[in-house]
Amino acid sequence: MPKVFISYVRENSEDVQRLARELGTYGIKVWLDKNDIKPGFRWKDAIREAISQGDFFIACFSSEYSERSKTYMNEELTLAVEELRQRPTDRAWFIPVLLSDTDIPTRSIGAGETLDAIQRVDLYQSWNDGIKRILSVIQPDFVDEPPIHMPRLSDDDWRILLYRIKQGKCTPFIGPAASYGVLPHDSSVAREWAMEYNYPEAGPIDLAKVAQFLTMIDNMLPRELIKKKFTSVSPPDFTAPGELHKVLSALPLPLYITTNYDDFMLRALQAQNKEAKSEFHRWNEQLRNIPSSFDDIDFEPTIERPIVFHLYGHIEFPESMIITEDDYREFLLNTSKKGQSLPLCIEKALTGTLPFFLGYNPSDEKFRNLMQILVPYLKLNIFRPVGSFQPGEFKVPKYLEHQFEGTISGSRQEAFREFTAELRRRWEACQHG
Numbered sequence: 001m002p003k004v005f006i007s008y009v010r011e012n013s014e015d016v017q018r019l020a021r022e023l024g025t026y027g028i029k030v031w032l033d034k035n036d037i038k039p040g041f042r043w044k045d046a047i048r049e050a051i052s053q054g055d056f057f058i059a060c061f062s063s064e065y066s067e068r069s070k071t072y073m074n075e076e077l078t079l080a081v082e083e084l085r086q087r088p089t090d091r092a093w094f095i096p097v098l099l100s101d102t103d104i105p106t107r108s109i110g111a112g113e114t115l116d117a118i119q120r121v122d123l124y125q126s127w128n129d130g131i132k133r134i135l136s137v138i139q140p141d142f143v144d145e146p147p148i149h150m151p152r153l154s155d156d157d158w159r160i161l162l163y164r165i166k167q168g169k170c171t172p173f174i175g176p177a178a179s180y181g182v183l184p185h186d187s188s189v190a191r192e193w194a195m196e197y198n199y200p201e202a203g204p205i206d207l208a209k210v211a212q213f214l215t216m217i218d219n220m221l222p223r224e225l226i227k228k229k230f231t232s233v234s235p236p237d238f239t240a241p242g243e244l245h246k247v248l249s250a251l252p253l254p255l256y257i258t259t260n261y262d263d264f265m266l267r268a269l270q271a272q273n274k275e276a277k278s279e280f281h282r283w284n285e286q287l288r289n290i291p292s293s294f295d296d297i298d299f300e301p302t303i304e305r306p307i308v309f310h311l312y313g314h315i316e317f318p319e320s321m322i323i324t325e326d327d328y329r330e331f332l333l334n335t336s337k338k339g340q341s342l343p344l345c346i347e348k349a350l351t352g353t354l355p356f357f358l359g360y361n362p363s364d365e366k367f368r369n370l371m372q373i374l375v376p377y378l379k380l381n382i383f384r385p386v387g388s389f390q391p392g393e394f395k396v397p398k399y400l401e402h403q404f405e406g407t408i409s410g411s412r413q414e415a416f417r418e419f420t421a422e423l424r425r426r427w428e429a430c431q432h433g
Helices: 010-024 043-053 063-067 072-086 127-138 155-167 186-196 207-214 221-231 244-249 264-271 325-335 344-352 365-378 398-404 412-432
Strands: 003-007 029-031 056-061 094-098 108-110 170-174 255-258 277-280 307-310 354-358
Touching: 003 010, 003 043, 003 072, 010 029, 010 056, 010 063, 010 127, 010 186, 043 072, 056 063, 056 072, 056 127, 072 094, 072 108, 094 127, 155 170, 155 354, 155 412, 170 244, 186 207, 186 221, 207 221, 207 325, 244 264, 244 412, 255 264, 255 344, 264 307, 325 365, 344 365
Parallel strands: 003 029, 003 056, 056 094, 170 255, 170 354, 255 307, 277 307
Antiparallel strands: none
C-alpha cells in the first residue's frame, strides 16, 4: 500500500480531504496532518519521519497558500526539498498539485533548479483527469477493471462445445465482463459511493462492503442507486457482429444463466424474435411471494421460448439484487437449504448440460460465491465430472480449468470481441458443415 504525505494550508481543507478520501479508495495510505500523530509524540519529529518515510509527497498549492505570509506548509516544503535532494532524479517523489490558478514558488531544489521545474497536476481544471495523472505516478500498474479470463479452447474443445450447443445441451453463464464498456465495473461504483457518502474505512474499496454501509442510511439505497445507474445507460449494439449477447442469442439454447443485474441478454434474444422471458432466483422469503414461471414444476424453457435466469437478481426487481455482504451470506445459506434451493429446471441444466463460463475472473469474490453454489451440482454433471473440491478452499474445478487459462492483456474489449467473433465464426461453419 503506497504511503503519501499531503501538505496544504487549512483554507484548502475541504479539497484536500476530498483528495485524501479519493486516493484512499484506491488503496493508498494518506498521511494528512497532525491528527495522524498519536498522543504523546512530538509532532515536528513525527512529520519529519512521515515525509522521509513516505513513498510520495504531494504539495497542494493554491491562491490561499500564495496569500499567506506565514504557514507551517513552508516548513513541510523545506523538509520535503531536503528529502528530494537525496532521492534519484529519474523517479517521481515530489508531486506539485494546483488547487487553483496560481504559481508554484521558485524555491531552490539544488543544481540550479527550482520547484516550478517539476511537472505539476492541475486539479482545478479537471478533477478526474488530475486524479488519473496522480494515480499514474503513485500506482502505475493500477487496473480499474480486473483481468478477464477467457476460455482457451483447443479444436477438440470447440468441437465438443459446438456439438452440445447443436443438441441444446449447453448452458452459458454470463459474467461481469460481458458488459464492460457499457456498464461501470463494481470497483468504479464502489469508489463513487464511498466518496459521495463518506465511507469511513480506509484501504481498497469493495462494492459489497460499501453497499452494506449504505444500508445503514436506507436498506434499499444501494439497490436503487444501482438501478438508477444501470437504466440510465444505453444498451450494447445488438447489431454488432461480435457483441457477446448477440452471438449467444443466435444459438439454439433454451436457458442462459447470468450473475449480472442487466437485461441485455433478454433484449438480444428478443431482437432474434424469440419469445424470451427473464426469471430471477427467489433467494429469500420476501421474493418467494412473487409469481414465477418455475412455480409449475413441469415447466421447461425451449429454444423458441428461452429463459434468462438471473442468479444474483434482476434490475427490474431491486429487492432481488444480491449486493451487500448480508445479501451474499443469506443467499449462500438459503440456496443450500433443502427445499429452498434452485428451481428444478435450473438444477437439471447444471447436472445435464455443458456449462460455459463467459466474462468471469476466478479470483473475484462473486465468482467464488457462485462456485460454492454450483459445485455440488456440477459434481453430478453427466458430461464432464468435476475434480475434488474441499469446503473452505477455493480452486477452479478440474474440468473447468481450460476455460480460465487465458488472461487478456491490452485492450480487454477488443480481446473479448475477438473471442465472441471466433465463437460466431465456428458456429456458422458448424451449421453449414
